[in-house]
Amino acid sequence: MSEYAIEMNNITKTFPGVVANDKVTLQVKHQEIHALLGENGAGKSTLMSILFGSYSADSGSILLDGKPVEIKNPNVATSLGIGMVHQHFKLVQNYTVTENIVLGVEPTKGRLLDMKRARERVEALSSQYALKVDPDSLVEDITVGQQQRVEILKTLYRNANIIIFDEPTAVLTPQEIDELMEILKKLRSEGKTIVLITHKLKEIKEVCD
Template identity: 90%
Template sequence: MSEYAIEMKNITKTFPGVIANDKVTLQVRRQEIHALLGENGAGKSTLMSILFGSYSADSGAIFLEGKEVEIKNPNVATALGIGMVHQHFKLVQNYTVTENIVLGMEPTKKRLLDLQSARKRVAQISKQYNLSVDPDALIEDITVGQQQRVEILKTLYRNANIIIFDEPTAVLTPQEIDELMVILKKLRSEGKTIVLITHKLKEIKEVSDRCTVLRRGAYIGTVDVKDVTEKDLAEMMVGRAVKFEIDKPQQKAGAVMLSLKHLEVKDSAGLVRVKDLSLDVHEGEIVGIAGVDGNGQSELLGAITGLLPLSHGSIMLEGKPIEHLSIRERIELGLGNIPEDRKKYGLVGEFSISENAALKNYYTDAYRKKFGILDFGKMQKDAGMLIEQFDIRSAEGAKTTAGSLSGGNQQKVIVAREISLSPKVLIVAQPT
């Protein structure tokens, strides 16, 4: 019997203009947590999408327990005992936890849907793996961390022995990250093999047994995590010496750019989430707002950017009241925003990079020709400059659709757009 649960040998995958994986080899032992490390666009998610059957490799071979397999689609992967927890969850918001978990594998009794037996099995799996979640709750009513648990339960319900986690901490609070680390260790102790896609070195050191590093689609090496430092891993990832110490000179505060006075903000259910908050942000400074998820951060940012109305208080941008202005008017006054949910509020997945880069100023003279016709040529030229400046790795340059980019490169598109507009104040929500 092979010592490896997974072997991917000489995997090559290309997209138009991009070699995503270049003869990559990955060997994962049974019952280990194996980190797959690399920068944005290194090919990590592509490699695991091939293992899960979402993509087909151009060449190479996959072996499970020493036996070569052909994984044509996710249904084949599921039948082979492979599950994947995606960075962006695949859940139906108005379905219950149980309904989401059994979707596509609904149990029946006398040709009728038997949700009661499904609920019992979900409860049993949840208890076995310490994945506490209400089986009757609607997805839209539970936290992001709990939604991730539902995704994990979906894989366990389908009897997965190999579980791929794609950047699982990207959407979690610090407390939820700690809980996830415990869950990963529990899954390993129960005999599961885990592949952890990440670029967060601290998490690799905390839970991983071994780590494979990819750089620009190529295999760099595999190491035992206990034998290397975070600095060693970082240098393998970027291919140069790195410096962890930050030289941060003291900044002299300038004029007040954003002033919040006695803010009260309610959520969509009418509950007060921000109460009597006052804050001044000065020119040339970075102000951090910390707190456990659900304590008003999202509502505060929504009120500043115009997504939510104020119940009370005032917002001043460079001395001008903006609480009654539209989102566009706030943008035109110099308010930038890198949102927490990039797919919902930051990008249009079906649009190209150039179209997304111009989302906030397409209607201005910068991109309008006669009779209001858009200057797509200039949009593509400007987007090309942003792609080069911010190292956005794309298959077809400015014409690449945003939805086809990796999560990290999608974030780069948003960051590039917002910074290129030279905002007076930039709101940044959970950027890493």
């Protein structure tokens, strides 16, 4: 096993008139909460969008556990065990929690959807990681903090070992922020590697390695 879960070497990404990332190198160790700190517009989200396959770097390389990888799109990232919890959630409001979590990777029994098995797995993951969410609730009926937990469960359902959080506290109440900090610690204790994009020093001091 390599010392690092993630290595991004000399990553450069430009948009018309803007250099978002200029030869950025990042190393993240296994099973740590690693803060990616910077002001708005510093290029944090762009760098992590490259790791998640939403953007392609103009130059540079990525290694996961010491092995070079090409992450051409988010499906490739997912297959490599990378998940991302976006600042703006990607949920279908009139679907249930379970339906949102399995969307795109629905389990089947023969030709039929096996939602019973899916629901059981969602319940098991929710219990294992202390993510208290009713699998049968409609997303439109639950709080913002619970919707974020659904996004976290989506990554866990897809077997993510590396989870990127993009400014996760921006939409949360103070109590929900405290609960999220405990969730992050729980994920780390269960063996996950986390990158936390933020500009809030208080959160970094509380939870980051």
